Amino acid sequence: MRFLKFLRLVPFLFLAVFLEAPLTMAADFVNTMQNGLFKMNSLETEHFQIEFSDLTLAQTDSDGDEISDVIETVAESVESSWDIIIDEMGYEEPMDDPIFKVMVILDDNYEYVDENTMGITSVLSNGEPYIAIDPWMDELDLIVTAGHEFYHAVQFGYDVNFAYTYQGINWAEASATWMEDQLFDDINDYVSYMPDFFDYPDYSIFASIIPTDTLFEYGLSIWPRFLSEYLEGRNHVIKDIWETYFDSSTDYESDLKLYEAVKAVLEDRGVTLEDAYQEFSLWNLDLSNYEEGELYPSVYFVPDTVKGEYTQIPQEYAPALYGTNYLYFENTYGEENFYFHLLKADGLSYALSLVPYVNGEFASLESEQIQLGKDEEMSSYLSIQNADKYDGIVAVVSSLEKDFEDGFNWEVFDEGYYYYYLGEYADDEEGVEVIMENESDTEIDQNTEGKEGDEVAEEVTIKEGGLTLTLIDYDQDSVTFSWNRLDDENLAGYELHYGTKSGDYDFIEEIEKDYTTKASVKDLEEGISYYFELQAIDAEGDAVDEPSSELTVTTAEWLFEDVSYLHENYASISALVEEGIFKGYTDGTFRPTKDINRAELLKILIEGRNVEYDPSLNKNCFPDVHEEWFAEYVCYAKYRQWVEGYADGTFRPSDPVNKVEALKIMFNVYEAGLIEGAKVAKLNYSDLSTNAWYAIYVWKASMLGILEEDFGGKFNPDLDRTRGDMAEELYRYLVVLKELKVQ
Numbered sequence: 001m002r003f004l005k006f007l008r009l010v011p012f013l014f015l016a017v018f019l020e021a022p023l024t025m026a027a028d029f030v031n032t033m034q035n036g037l038f039k040m041n042s043l044e045t046e047h048f049q050i051e052f053s054d055l056t057l058a059q060t061d062s063d064g065d066e067i068s069d070v071i072e073t074v075a076e077s078v079e080s081s082w083d084i085i086i087d088e089m090g091y092e093e094p095m096d097d098p099i100f101k102v103m104v105i106l107d108d109n110y111e112y113v114d115e116n117t118m119g120i121t122s123v124l125s126n127g128e129p130y131i132a133i134d135p136w137m138d139e140l141d142l143i144v145t146a147g148h149e150f151y152h153a154v155q156f157g158y159d160v161n162f163a164y165t166y167q168g169i170n171w172a173e174a175s176a177t178w179m180e181d182q183l184f185d186d187i188n189d190y191v192s193y194m195p196d197f198f199d200y201p202d203y204s205i206f207a208s209i210i211p212t213d214t215l216f217e218y219g220l221s222i223w224p225r226f227l228s229e230y231l232e233g234r235n236h237v238i239k240d241i242w243e244t245y246f247d248s249s250t251d252y253e254s255d256l257k258l259y260e261a262v263k264a265v266l267e268d269r270g271v272t273l274e275d276a277y278q279e280f281s282l283w284n285l286d287l288s289n290y291e292e293g294e295l296y297p298s299v300y301f302v303p304d305t306v307k308g309e310y311t312q313i314p315q316e317y318a319p320a321l322y323g324t325n326y327l328y329f330e331n332t333y334g335e336e337n338f339y340f341h342l343l344k345a346d347g348l349s350y351a352l353s354l355v356p357y358v359n360g361e362f363a364s365l366e367s368e369q370i371q372l373g374k375d376e377e378m379s380s381y382l383s384i385q386n387a388d389k390y391d392g393i394v395a396v397v398s399s400l401e402k403d404f405e406d407g408f409n410w411e412v413f414d415e416g417y418y419y420y421y422l423g424e425y426a427d428d429e430e431g432v433e434v435i436m437e438n439e440s441d442t443e444i445d446q447n448t449e450g451k452e453g454d455e456v457a458e459e460v461t462i463k464e465g466g467l468t469l470t471l472i473d474y475d476q477d478s479v480t481f482s483w484n485r486l487d488d489e490n491l492a493g494y495e496l497h498y499g500t501k502s503g504d505y506d507f508i509e510e511i512e513k514d515y516t517t518k519a520s521v522k523d524l525e526e527g528i529s530y531y532f533e534l535q536a537i538d539a540e541g542d543a544v545d546e547p548s549s550e551l552t553v554t555t556a557e558w559l560f561e562d563v564s565y566l567h568e569n570y571a572s573i574s575a576l577v578e579e580g581i582f583k584g585y586t587d588g589t590f591r592p593t594k595d596i597n598r599a600e601l602l603k604i605l606i607e608g609r610n611v612e613y614d615p616s617l618n619k620n621c622f623p624d625v626h627e628e629w630f631a632e633y634v635c636y637a638k639y640r641q642w643v644e645g646y647a648d649g650t651f652r653p654s655d656p657v658n659k660v661e662a663l664k665i666m667f668n669v670y671e672a673g674l675i676e677g678a679k680v681a682k683l684n685y686s687d688l689s690t691n692a693w694y695a696i697y698v699w700k701a702s703m704l705g706i707l708e709e710d711f712g713g714k715f716n717p718d719l720d721r722t723r724g725d726m727a728e729e730l731y732r733y734l735v736v737l738k739e740l741k742v743q
Contacts, residue, residue, distance in 0.1 A: 037051065096128070191292075197220050198297045200214070203320055312420050478521060532550065592722060596657060666729070
């Protein structure tokens with residue numbers, strides 16, 4: 001069943017999943033209980049009128065103020081959303097007359113909200129927006145739905161006409177889903193929709209038609225997220241697009257209206273839409289570019305890529321304008337160079353990037369990129385030299401622009417465009433040039449194919465093959481999976497079977513909706529191996545097709561009470577603890593944010609090197625170092641000339657060690673042969689001098705690639721080193737020295 005585009009004037013639907021952190025809120029009401037216009041009861045906040053039934057009022061009341069928790073939660077959520085969207089971001093207030101307040105209806109009887117939706121936004125007969133929310137949701141669902149729907153109310157406040165077009169609806173949902181994370185950053189609900197975009201990268205960011213039985217328009221929130229992270233102005237970029245869109249004289253029925261607005265806002269910021277989209281296509285491959293990219297799914301690759309001959313992109317993957325294909329070419333035999341060539345139809349512009357893939361990562365910073373104009377042929381190949389050091393190359397092919405016709409250009413962003421590609425590994429270009437010469441007269445079929453989706457096709461677009469279960473994420477007590485859509489008219493839902501023995505499943509997680517392709521299993525035991533199998537079922541609960549292959553997942557164990565597998569320094573800390581170089585505290589903590597002092601650092605480094613010495617000979621070496629626990633390390637380091645005291649003769653063992661002191665001591669203990677005070681030609685940090693006493697140490701660390709600081713920024717040499725920072729730096733150094741393997 002679809003939940004899309006059935007409008008009462010034009011409701012917006014919202015499906016929230018995978019909510020995480022609890023929030024604490026309290027509502028301030030400005031009046032006593034009144035009779036409502038749509039429900040029995042009404043209470044007002046500063047900007048909203050909350051209406052609800054006696055049944056809703058009678059629900060749990062934790063603070064005993066005779067107002068149920070659900071009412072207070074919704075009231076506080078919409079008010080906090082107002083504070084950010086209106087007061088901080090500067091959007092226009094949704095009500096023309098400030099005397100009136102935004103109506104929020106808690107619809108316990110499904111008079112305004114469809115039973116399978118969480119909330120809608122529409123307009124009253126006087127043109128003012130109202131919100132209706134299903135009150136039978138848990139607290140986090142209520143919070144994020146209230147924020148999502150209020151952003152829709154703001155959109156309606158500008159002009160309701162956008163909601164009569166599918167393109168307008170899709171952009172409204174994409175931006176409202178993006179807004180959820182701006183309002184409630186701890187609730188990463190938007191991530192659950194990402195597979196519905198990343199599975200269909202060939203569909204346009206300006207699509208009117210979306211893939212059948214998906215929530216593509218919610219997954220499309222990755223586009224405003226990219227814009228807000230990539231461009232100057234961040235959150236204001238999306239506001240500027242909306243206001244440019246509303247101010248535009250282009251008819252709402254035109255499929256160019258949103259495109260023109262985005263293009264204008266980007267150009268005001270000195271960026272072309274073509275360049276921004278090409279960068280977007282790379283970010284979606286190399287997810288490390290996003291602030292929360294570790295949460296996102298992998299993008300879908302065109303299957304069965306062919307090497308060594310010109311191949312037409314299959315019809316079902318032909319990209320729409322501002323849609324993308326990802327073609328992977330494995331370097332099976334470790335050949336030296338990779339060559340790629342594209343044959344396209346006249347009148348279409350394309351972006352092309354070649355991205356190396358090595359050790360499980362996409363090296364987007366090492367990519368080669370070009371753009372081809374609408375009437376420009378690709379006169380030569382694009383290549384990656386020295387490709388033998390990579391596992392493979394990804395060709396990222398995006399269809400961009402065409403000459404638009406006069407009129408509304410309906411569904412102009414919903415047609416796929418054919419091209420031919422040639423990808424080949426070779427030690428030199430001679431063989432590739434022969435293939436190119438032989439195919440130079442190939443004619444490209446300029447007939448386009450409409451993208452399949454809602455309102456144009458009944459068929460479901462699916463991946464080939466049976467049911468495939470894929471692990472997305474896991475932690476110490478939960479596991480998250482995704483799977484492909486199954487093409488079967490009897491499909492009604494899924495059952496995720498699991499247990500602690502292979503093939504013997506004690507538990508079932510029921511997935512009741514046939515369109516769902518992602519689910520989490522929670523409340524698992526830490527450090528236990530579980531076996532999972534997914535079975536599609538019909539309305540009677542009987543199996544549909546064969547089950548997926550079994551997947552085994554061992555839930556993560558907390559390394560320390562304050563270091564889970566999600567910690568940014570988890571890999572480094574776990575590796576060094578395993579080697580006995582770092583240790584935790586007796587209370588089970590590691591304290592990664594605790595400053596490390598000079599004595600502690602020497603103990604860690606010297607024990608880590610397994611240096612043999614006589615502790616009894618190493619004491620009383622400084623006025624402030626006698627026979628304490630750290631004396632043997634400090635005195636041995638002094639004897640080896642790894643450390644010196646201060647001008648007053650002291651060592652100050654309990655002083656925190658700063659960043660440059662830590663680098664010096666680490667390099668000295670590992671006998672890197674560096675000379676303090678040596679001048680270097682260049683340092684890549686704005687606050688460092690090449691003449692500083694520590695310049696050689698920072699330069700060496702920079703050349704080895706063991707620093708976390710970004711080039712061009714500040715290094716902050718006097719900043720104290722924490723245990724987590726030091727673990728990361730030492731781990732990276734030992735990997736470079738090949739004393740540790742990459743975790």
